[in-house]
Amino acid sequence: MQVTRRTFLKVCATGVGTSSLTLLGFAPDTALAEMRSFKLARATETRNTCPYCSVGCGILMYGLGAGAKNVQGRIFHIEGDPDHPVNRGTLCPKGAGLLDFIHSDTRLTQPEYRAPGSREWQPIAWDDAFTRIAALMKADRDANFEAVNQDGSTVNRWNSTGFLAASASSNETGYLTHKVVRSLGMLAFDNQARV
Amino acid sequence: MTNHWVDIKNTDLVLIMGGNAAEAHPCGFKWVTEAKAHRKARLIVVDPRFTRSAAVADYYAPIRAGSDIAFLGGLINYLLSNDKIHHQYVRDYTDMSYLVKDEFTFTDGIFSGYDPDKRKYDKATWGYQMGEDGYVKTDPSLQDPRCVYQLLKAHYARYTPELVERICGTPQDAFLKVAGMIAETAAPDRTMTVMYALGWTQHSQGSQMIRTGAMVQLLLGNIGVAGGGMNALRGHSNIQGLTDLGLLSNLLPGYMTLPGEAEKDFQAYLTKRSPKPLRPGQLSYWQNYPKFFVSTMKAWYGDAATPENNWCYDWLPKLDKTHDILQVFEDMNNGKMNGYFCQGFNPLASAPCKIKLSGALAKLKYLVVIDPLATETSEFWQNHGEFNDVDPTQIQTEVFRLPSSCFAEEDGSLVNSTRWLQWHWKGAEPPGEALNDQEIIAGIFLKLKAMYKKDGGAFPDPVLNLTWKHKQPTHPAPEELAKEFSGRALKDVTDPKDPAKVLVKAGEQLNGFAELRDDGSTACGCWIFAGAWSEKGNLMARRDNADPYGIGQNLNWSYAWPANRRVLYNRASCDADGAPFDPSRKLVGWDAAAGKWTGSDIPDFKADSAPADGMGPFIMNPEGVARFFARDMMAEGPFPEHYEPMESPLANNPMHPDNPLARANPAARVFKGDWESFGSPAEFPYVATTYRLTEHFHTWSKHVRLNAIVQPEQFVEIGEELAAAKGITAGDHVRVRSKRGFIVAVAVVTKRLKTLTIDGRSVHTVGIPIHWGFKGVARNGYITNTLTPFVGDANTQTPEFKAFLVDIEKLPTRLQAKA
């Protein structure tokens, strides 16, 4: 199969974002020499975006194991996407360190709880955390929800709990968060755009 | 950004001011290098520090932190008095001929309508003279003393090069050199791009700094053209997207605004936000507001949103005030808040005045932190020695820390600084038990919903009826959410000109916001994103980087809002007859034969409006033109005026030395008790400014080994003169104090920070990077925002991180920072 690098990437782009040369049933020939046919050819390539600054550089993440059920994929290499019209394959020192962010020692791996006055964290199951948080929210909302203000106007707001959203999270997360926060009547709502 | 990263290659001149793209946005800065190499473009950097952007500039001018309006006002004066403006552009596309109310005045630094007790303006006089025909009165000859041109000229005549030197410390010859280079771009075939960032936003008068920059660009005819524009280099990867989606106290998606508590009447709410044109023949696109609003409510509340209940208007919370982050921490500190959520946000390190923040968090009943990393905020209650010296047993806040996935472990879209919605794909599972943000939000919400369903409670309707159409309710999929905000037809959408013609069938995804309706037949969660996921598929995932016109317009790469157009206001790149001012950089033009606007970009205009119709290019403004006179839209006045930062090395504002009300921004909000937290120059003589390093990203990358290796330890930067005066040598440990606390760091002594002469005295600057804290793999350090003042811009409430006062002293013994 004769493909140029560009049409090859288009083939990949039409489907899902990940692809594997071996999965597609062919190995690249000379036109694809720059694809590093050794370690990376066996890897799954996934397109992503640097999550730090607003240049929005395209990145290629290479992982092993993804795709198969019950096999943990592990990203082992990240580089700039040469087809991206802005960064054209380059990354700055922040983007170049992304692999170490994914595998950082200080990544959180389990829900934790700190009781009033306590000096330490204790693990908590997800379901218990959700239940406890929802109960705290409901108690506070039911006690402090303002349906009308002193002038008798309908205001339907809940000002005693607030929410800070993350401007490194996706639009999809942001949209869902906004819906939930407003449906509860929260006004104390902000994101890093302010700071 | 009005323009985009690749478009920078089309410029003739780059002004970097209030930013440092070479270090903070390196891969975007590459396009400056490209313009320099291939177009012989030149680069000017104006900054308190000789940054790495300055290091590759053709010209660098120093400036005192916080004095940018004086500098830019000086530019306006220079352009007007030397007649270096783009005459056609200014005449046809701005408000220069509009007449302003006679009652509008400006006296010794204060505009008409000021109430010093409330620190607020009554803006009734800040408007136009209206004719009997309902339109603004104009004087095309620009001779009327009340026209915007005459008022503007008089206002900025005071900003002489001498004054710029006195306030900014920029030597007059340096200022004039910069002004001369910038003035050359008034020619129709020359342009300049302005690249700014937090160096303009993080001031008590930040919004007005940006406005002044935009006014310079308008005088030069540099807005809407290839290689031009006002380019805000936003901080985070999706700060643009979250702003677009309205995740701010007073916003709804797509820059719609929440009602205030006085807005009881739904129709009046809509009418106020749908302004009629202020001049004949203008589009005033916000007149479509009802379509955007109703479609959002249909997306959120589905069948529950009906014409009878005003599409659930009363389900929205009504504002008593804006609850921005400073207001919220003020309320928290006063015991008015019980709960707080921090989703990927580390306010203890990112908001000003750590001591106030820490005390406020300790008054909460519960705090929920959702983050991939262990943030300082999540451990505000824990003792981390000198870096966070608190007693946990005294803090009663319940804290939950919920692990979320990171970018590599999810699908979704981010909006970069240039309004491109770029899709990304999941490459691995999150570690351990971590879930993605959507699952966490769903987990909490669905529990809450079940409790309301079972037990009832305060106003459960919006909670019970919120649209939740997900195959797996506990796992709302990014694809489902993207389709929801992009929008679909609930009933057949027909052509208003020909009702028999169906544009979109019921159930199909919409092609764009032109298809939105206000009768409940469309649902769209964010109107400006409409069409991002149409029946053609997920356009955000497009990866064709073809550039058929050769000017860097990659229209088939991802999806840009609005309507995939890449350069905003691009109609303004053509003269009144629709011909490009510079044909070699054509974005759009009027094609008389075809009867429409065509070109290398999607026209930011009514596509079939002929030039003879006289429609102005700024279609979102009811004027149809750009405004020098901001009417009542800014908190501190229709024309930007220089005020000193809240903490300034000067006792008064050199522009109004005898009026203490005009010393600092008269409309900046200061909470009771915070006046005492501001320092005086007698006690804190040095100007401090905070900034980013190229190797780090806020307090995030200190968790990342590679970045912790290249910049392991907290430092501050001072100039050689200050170092000599204080007996500090490079490598010494120093203590930097403000009225609000202190940090300890290693001193870096450089030539990059020069002593400036301000109003006859020497002023030193201390530069303070922002990246350290007590969690992560880098060496532990102090939170920089221990030092910063609890005051923000009068419009946006963005904190004044870029100009405040400190003192600095050498520490006798080296303190050993904990590893």
Ligand code: SF4
């Ligand atoms: S690699 Fe650097 S320039 Fe590119 S998006 Fe990431 S932080 Fe920004």
